[in-house]
Amino acid sequence: MRRERAPAIWIFIAMDCTSFGVLFLVFMYERMGQVALFDEASHLLNAPLGFFNACVLITSSWLVAWANIVGREGRFDEARRLMLAGMAVASIFLIVKVIEYYMKLSVGITVKTNAFFLFYYALTGVHLMHYLGGMVILAILAQGPSPYLPAAEAKASYLRWLEGGSLYWHMVDLLWIFIFSILYLIGAR
Amino acid sequence: MKNPYRYGRFLAWTGIVMLLGTIVFWGVLGQNIPPYSPALNADEFAAQIRQHQGEIRIGMIVQLAISVMWYTWGVAIWMVMRAIENENGDNDVLSTLQIWGAGFTTIVFIVPCSAWLAVAYRPDVMEPQTLQMVYDFGWMMFDCAYALTTMQILAWGVCVLQDKRETPLYPGWVVWFSMFVVVSFILETFMPLVYDGPFSRSGVVNYFFEFGIFFLMWVFIGIYTLKAIGRLQQEHLAAHASN
Numbered sequence: 483m484r485r486e487r488a489p490a491i492w493i494f495i496a497m498d499c500t501s502f503g504v505l506f507l508v509f510m511y512e513r514m515g516q517v518a519l520f521d522e523a524s525h526l527l528n529a530p531l532g533f534f535n536a537c538v539l540i541t542s543s544w545l546v547a548w549a550n551i552v553g554r555e556g557r558f559d560e561a562r563r564l565m566l567a568g569m570a571v572a573s574i575f576l577i578v579k580v581i582e583y584y585m586k587l588s589v590g591i592t593v594k595t596n597a598f599f600l601f602y603y604a605l606t607g608v609h610l611m612h613y614l615g616g617m618v619i620l621a622i623l624a625q626g627p628s629p630y631l632p633a634a635e636a637k638a639s640y641l642r643w644l645e646g647g648s649l650y651w652h653m654v655d656l657l658w659i660f661i662f663s664i665l666y667l668i669g670a671r
Numbered sequence: 672m673k674n675p676y677r678y679g680r681f682l683a684w685t686g687i688v689m690l691l692g693t694i695v696f697w698g699v700l701g702q703n704i705p706p707y708s709p710a711l712n713a714d715e716f717a718a719q720i721r722q723h724q725g726e727i728r729i730g731m732i733v734q735l736a737i738s739v740m741w742y743t744w745g746v747a748i749w750m751v752m753r754a755i756e757n758e759n760g761d762n763d764v765l766s767t768l769q770i771w772g773a774g775f776t777t778i779v780f781i782v783p784c785s786a787w788l789a790v791a792y793r794p795d796v797m798e799p800q801t802l803q804m805v806y807d808f809g810w811m812m813f814d815c816a817y818a819l820t821t822m823q824i825l826a827w828g829v830c831v832l833q834d835k836r837e838t839p840l841y842p843g844w845v846v847w848f849s850m851f852v853v854v855s856f857i858l859e860t861f862m863p864l865v866y867d868g869p870f871s872r873s874g875v876v877n878y879f880f881e882f883g884i885f886f887l888m889w890v891f892i893g894i895y896t897l898k899a900i901g902r903l904q905q906e907h908l909a910a911h912a913s914n
Contacts, residue, residue, distance in 0.1 A: 490843025497851040497884075501858075504880055508869045593864050604861050604870060611857045 491646040495653050498612075502657055505608075506664055509601045513668075516597065523598035524665060526591065531582055532666040535575050539655040542572040546620070546648045553644050556637070558626050561644065565624035568651075569617060579610060605661050609654070616654045619647045672911050679750045679900040686744030687893045690886070692737045697780075700730030701787065705878050706810065710867040716806070717799035720790055727791035731784045738780035745773020745823065748892070751840055751899045752830045765830035772823025779816045783809035810872045811863055817856035824853040824888075840899035845891045852888040855881065 513520045549564035586592075586599075593603040627633075627640035698704045702723050707716055720727070752766035786809035790802050828850040831841045861870040862877050869876040 490847050492847075493844045494847035494851045497848060498854070501851075501855050501880070504876065505858075508876060512868070593861070597868070600861070600865060600868070600870065604858070607860070608857050612854075615854070 491649055495649060498653060499657070502605075502608075502660065505601075505605060506660065509605070509664060512597055512601070519596060520598045523596060523602075524668065526586075527602070527666050528582060528585070529666045531578055532662045535578050536659055536662050538571060538575045538578070539658050542568045542575075543652050543655040545571060546651050549623075550644055550648050553641055558637070558640070562624050562626045565620055569620045569624065572613070572617060572620070575613065576610075579606070602665055605665060609657055609661055612654050612657065616647075616651050619650060623647050674904070675907060676750060676900055676904045679747055679904070680897065682743045682747035682750075683893075683897040683900050685740040686747065686889070686896065689737050689740035689744065690889050690893055692740075693734065694886075696730040696733040696737070697784070700726045701734065701784075702727055702730075705873040707806070708867065708873045709807065709810075709865075709871055713799035713803045716803050717794060717797075720794045720802055720806070724791040724794050728788060731788035731791065734784045735781060735788065738777055738784065741780060742773050742777045744893070744896070745770050745776075747896050747900060748773070748827055751896060751903065752827060754903050755830055755834045755840070758835065759833055761830075761833070765826045768826035769823050769830070772819055772826060775816075775819040776823060779813060779819060783813040785809075786812075814859040814862045814872060814877065817853070817859050821853040821856055824849050824892075827892075840902060841892075841895045845895055849888045849892060852884045855884065 545564050545568035549561040549568065552564065553561035586602075591599055593600050623640075623644055627636040629636070631639065702719075707719055711719070749766050749770045752769060753763065755761075756763055756766055786805050790806045790809075794802055828846045831839065832843070832846055834840050858870065858881060859877055862872050865871050865874075868874055872878060
């Protein structure tokens, strides 16, 4: 057997968080030059909706973490159902995000409105791509262990990917909390 | 005894040769470290091109010639992937996606470099706005056609993560780092929407950060592909010696 490799996904997570960290730093740097504009623009965001979405992702993350616990106990059917539940809850995030984008675009707030909204669309857009990638990963994990591999190998492989996929999903959740804090709350009245 | 990895090391080296060539010809001579800012007005931009037309022409002529090496390097990576797929009894979907991604990425080098070569061909008699438009076109394709390379590297990553060796042919950190790099290309989506700042083609995020990690990825995959071909050859020799 080769060495356990699941922790290597931490490289991806660390780098991804670093790249968001770079974006946050650039945002803060740009904000220093035009504090009034950034604060004024942030008042146009709907903080309760952003908070609601944070709660949605945390709940989804909790279900995914639960799937890991039951998966380690060998209860794969239950793990699959929890993954599906996690996806169902997380789908609310997408609906809210689409509504939020629609509310902004319908009053003419686009990526070109000002520097704040460039960051708003960039940060939330890139996060949304991560979210969509995460939903695909959860959907794959919701299929359960591969029926094409020997049972022991399939279960070991499934648990490794379950852990890796869940770590990624927690990152998506964590990043939203940072984005919410930086975009919606800094400068809020 | 036949060698199934014949030509492999040569092809793996082409990736490293292209990497070094790209730094010199696309980067230094091509005036792309960093590229001209989209915030320059057409006259300022044209003045820069006229001043550096000789270097840009040499840089782009050579870059056009060496860009095929992205594809030949992709064939070396394909050889490693096929070995893993065969060992696992898998189909060839991932290696096929990878090699098509490598081929298409070659075009992402060739077409923009042709545009930049055209800009430097006779800038003294061309309208500044025309020069700027062709130059912009090159950068739009170079930055925004990232999905072709993303497909290539993700297919490679998913395949080599299934390598069951005690010491995998590609270390996990190289694979996950590279997959991060190609996922982070999403940020280039914002490049055509701005003329200055961090997301512009010469900005801190979409140039310095994105291109910095892209070249780092190229170095890592380049070194480990070379090592992987060598290891596969050794494994093959050892298997035949013991038979």
